[in-house]
Amino acid sequence: MSLNIVVLAKQVPDTRNVGKDAMKEDGTINRAALPAIFNPEDLNALEQALRLKDAHPGSKVTILTMGLPRAAEVIREAMYRGADTGIVLTDRALGGADTLATSYSLAQAIKKMGKIDMMLCGRQAIDGDTAQVGPQVAEKLGLPQVTYAEEIMNIADGKATVRRRIESGVEVVEAPLPLVVTVNGSAPDCRPRNAKRVMQFKYAVSPSEKEKLSDELKALVDKRPGLNLQEWSAAFVEADPEQIGMPGSPTKVKAIENVVFTAKESLCLDNDDEQIENLVKTLLANHTIG
Amino acid sequence: MDNQYKIENQNNVIVYCEYEDGKVADVSLELLTKGRKLADKLGVKLEAIVIGDKLEGIENQLYPYGTDVVYKVEDNRLYPYTSNPHAAVLIKLFKMIQPQICLMGATCIGRDLGPRVSSALHSGLTADCTALEIGDHKDPKTGKEYTNLLYQIRPAFGGNIVATIVNPDCRPQMATVREGVMKKEILDPAYKGEVMPLDADFMIDPSEYVVKIIDRHIAKSKINIKGAPIIVAGGYGVGSKEGFDMLFELANVLGAEVGATRAAVDAGFAEHARQIGQTGVTVRPKLYIACGISGQIQHIAGMKESAIIISINSDPEAPINSIADYVITGNYEEIVPKLIKYYKKNSK
Numbered sequence: 001m002s003l004n005i006v007v008l009a010k011q012v013p014d015t016r017n018v019g020k021d022a023m024k025e026d027g028t029i030n031r032a033a034l035p036a037i038f039n040p041e042d043l044n045a046l047e048q049a050l051r052l053k054d055a056h057p058g059s060k061v062t063i064l065t066m067g068l069p070r071a072a073e074v075i076r077e078a079m080y081r082g083a084d085t086g087i088v089l090t091d092r093a094l095g096g097a098d099t100l101a102t103s104y105s106l107a108q109a110i111k112k113m114g115k116i117d118m119m120l121c122g123r124q125a126i127d128g129d130t131a132q133v134g135p136q137v138a139e140k141l142g143l144p145q146v147t148y149a150e151e152i153m154n155i156a157d158g159k160a161t162v163r164r165r166i167e168s169g170v171e172v173v174e175a176p177l178p179l180v181v182t183v184n185g186s187a188p189d190c191r192p193r194n195a196k197r198v199m200q201f202k203y204a205v206s207p208s209e210k211e212k213l214s215d216e217l218k219a220l221v222d223k224r225p226g227l228n229l230q231e232w233s234a235a236f237v238e239a240d241p242e243q244i245g246m247p248g249s250p251t252k253v254k255a256i257e258n259v260v261f262t263a264k265e266s267l268c269l270d271n272d273d274e275q276i277e278n279l280v281k282t283l284l285a286n287h288t289i290g
Numbered sequence: 291m292d293n294q295y296k297i298e299n300q301n302n303v304i305v306y307c308e309y310e311d312g313k314v315a316d317v318s319l320e321l322l323t324k325g326r327k328l329a330d331k332l333g334v335k336l337e338a339i340v341i342g343d344k345l346e347g348i349e350n351q352l353y354p355y356g357t358d359v360v361y362k363v364e365d366n367r368l369y370p371y372t373s374n375p376h377a378a379v380l381i382k383l384f385k386m387i388q389p390q391i392c393l394m395g396a397t398c399i400g401r402d403l404g405p406r407v408s409s410a411l412h413s414g415l416t417a418d419c420t421a422l423e424i425g426d427h428k429d430p431k432t433g434k435e436y437t438n439l440l441y442q443i444r445p446a447f448g449g450n451i452v453a454t455i456v457n458p459d460c461r462p463q464m465a466t467v468r469e470g471v472m473k474k475e476i477l478d479p480a481y482k483g484e485v486m487p488l489d490a491d492f493m494i495d496p497s498e499y500v501v502k503i504i505d506r507h508i509a510k511s512k513i514n515i516k517g518a519p520i521i522v523a524g525g526y527g528v529g530s531k532e533g534f535d536m537l538f539e540l541a542n543v544l545g546a547e548v549g550a551t552r553a554a555v556d557a558g559f560a561e562h563a564r565q566i567g568q569t570g571v572t573v574r575p576k577l578y579i580a581c582g583i584s585g586q587i588q589h590i591a592g593m594k595e596s597a598i599i600i601s602i603n604s605d606p607e608a609p610i611n612s613i614a615d616y617v618i619t620g621n622y623e624e625i626v627p628k629l630i631k632y633y634k635k636n637s638k
Contacts, residue, residue: 015447103409127447129569130417135373135405144500145373147402161504166398168310171370172505186562250414250460254427254441257452259587263612266601271620273628279600279616280632288577288598289520289544290637 002058003155003177005049006110008121008133009042009063009078011071015126038074041122043190045183048152049120050082050191056155060084064109066094066102072206075229079201080193085226087113088206091234093241098249099128103136105244108237110141116178118160123148123182134182145180146173150187206231302359303329304337304389304462306380307352308371308399310508312344314351317395317469324422324472325393326356331424332438334390335359339383341376343369349485356477358484365490367499370506371399374498377406382493384411389462391440393422396466408464414457415464416442418568420471420591427456434458440465449568449588470516470572513547513563520546520577523566523593526553527582527603528622534559536626537581543630549573551589567592579629581622585610602626 013034046061053059063078063086065071075086089109097105110119119141124131131147138145146162150170154161155177164171165184203221205213206229210221221227234244242248269275284290303325307318322338329336335358340348342364349360363379380403384392392407394400396418408415421443427436440463442455457463515521522541524534534548541548550560552567566573567589578596583589585601585608593599594613601614602622611617618625 013447015450098414099405100409100412100414103405128417130405131401132405132408132415132417135402136409139377139406139409145402145406146501147373148398168510169506169508171503171507173372173501173503175501250412250457251416251442251455252429252458253453254456255454256446257454259445259450259452259591264599264615266611266614266617268606269616269618271618271625271628273632276618276625276628277632277636279618280629281636283577283598284633284636289633 001056001155002060003052003056003117004115005052005059005061006113006116006119007042007046007049007061007063007078007083008106008119008137009046009065009074010039010122010125010127011036011065011067011074012039012125012127013037036070036073038077039122039125039127041124041183041185042074043122044185044187045120045122045181046078046081046083047188047190048149048181048183049118052118052152052155053082062086062113064089064106064113066090066106066109069206069208069231072209072229072231075206076201076204077193079204080198081191082194082197085229087230087232089232089237093234093245094239096246096249097244098251099130099132099136100250101244101246101248103133103140104248105234105237105239106133107137107140108239109232110137112232112237118177119143119180121180121182123184131182134180138180141178141180143178143180144175145182146175147182148184149181150184152181201227203227204229300388301390302335302337302387303332303391303393304339304387305357306392306394306400306403307338307340308395308397309340309342309348312348314340314348315395315397315469316474317397317400317467319351319355320469320472320474321393321395321467322352322355322357323475323477324467325391326477328391328422328424328440329356332390337361337387337389339363339380341368341379342371343367349483353481353483354476354479355474356481359486360483361486361488363488363490363493365494368490370503371403372499372501372503373402373406374500375494376403377410378495378498379488379493380407381410383488384462392462392464394464394466396468400466404464404466411460411462413460413462413464414455415466416444416455416457417466419444419465419467420452420568422465422467427458429458439463445568445588445591449586449591468572513561515547515549515564515566515571515573518547518573519575520544520579521549521566521573521575521593521596522546522579522581523549523551523583524554524559524581524622525551525583525589526557526559527584528554528559529582531559533582533623536623540579540626540630543633546577546579549593551583551586553586580610580614581626583610584608585613
């Protein structure tokens, strides 16, 4: 049984290694100081999709990403690792969306793709850590969901068997296709790039990227349909303008504050035996320890 | 049934309560405590909903926190939790009773359930709030004024900023909160509310029982970071799993638990259950010993309320030092053994 699989991938600023220069003086984010990366758990989801493709020859893995036109970068990255093709959902009207408006937009794009068997995505994205988009897309598509997945163990008779990693243990569940699965960071890492595929797909471009290529490269892309990534607009996926972007977002940001912690007067000690022993004695005397 | 609830119980604050082995989860009790305060401020009732099996008497665990109404939906297919049937109950109930605020734990269950419900109701959901307040709001564009909205305050962007989110027009205003962030406090041990049983077959279409649990291994974690009075925590600067062994040694001697930063957990130095910070556990021990922790905001947010903080770091400029009571500048590998040595020498 070959499967039609969609993987949601998000291009995110790398918030895990935020340096001192990540915030500007005025408290806004210095995006230039944060490299854009493939959301880590979406890579775990991609690996699960590629394993399904390995196990079910003839399956197709399509990457769907919503963001700026440059998000086509994550599609190429996924293709280097084994994905077949990808779609960038990009439109000014989609900007400023909260998770609900984002989910609606993505669900509209998936409906446009026709019949799918499975949609996979990371549990959450590191720029928001909300874990909302997967389940919300599932609800919008009227599909069941399995979140916190660690492994899609098997697909047979139109049903998937999935192992989940939850706080206090492990659960194995069975759910019918089509199905939405969100994949946990504890799942196996994504396979690395394949050198042949890098050569094959380095000129896989979206229409707006193709514009910027030399005539020679344009001709090359035209000759090879597999190098043409798609760019979809809000209108193309028949999104209701009232339900996308800022107008479609029930949550509004009222205020943003830079985090400042009140500094304490610290007592500074050196790596000195007497000073350390005195500290231990103080803590013992006031019953903090012992 | 529909009408009765519409008249009696509208516009209240409701908490979705989780339980395991017949015991209501701490995070749910923490949210009831917070929910009571919000309900008082708004002059409305505090309600709870419990969905599962064998729920006899569970309301008695909820009343002491000031719960006025406990909705119960019982069916043996509702425990353990699966997404669709629990979501179906909340979607239908919320259409009936129109709560203005719904709170859930930011747990594997709350984070699975909340988005599904918010999507169906088109209501805003804010994840992992660290504070909840009631306040007014004026839309900067339309100038429209709103009173008594729920301020959902949460860190964003890896914890570098704190955002206040409001849902002006959509109800319920939904928020999830992690365990340990709010305080659990009994309002009155003798407080009494009422139970409203809801028929499972009325609330849930049979087609919703779509995901089957075929195997489940739940083990109570032996790691109890949240309740530990003393925590010895390590960061990426500890350098290795072996480095953490030394922290365990100190923890052992002091009767402490070992905690870790996200970076240390991501690097595989410590288990996820030990992670302290916005995406882990929030702790308030009486002593926090930070070893090789630089002090990213997302970590500090989860431990800054510790009574006494000791920072051991080779970098005297480490950001965590600014909130520490004691700063020991040096390599933890040399300092931790000294702490052990002088504790043993002086404690008897």
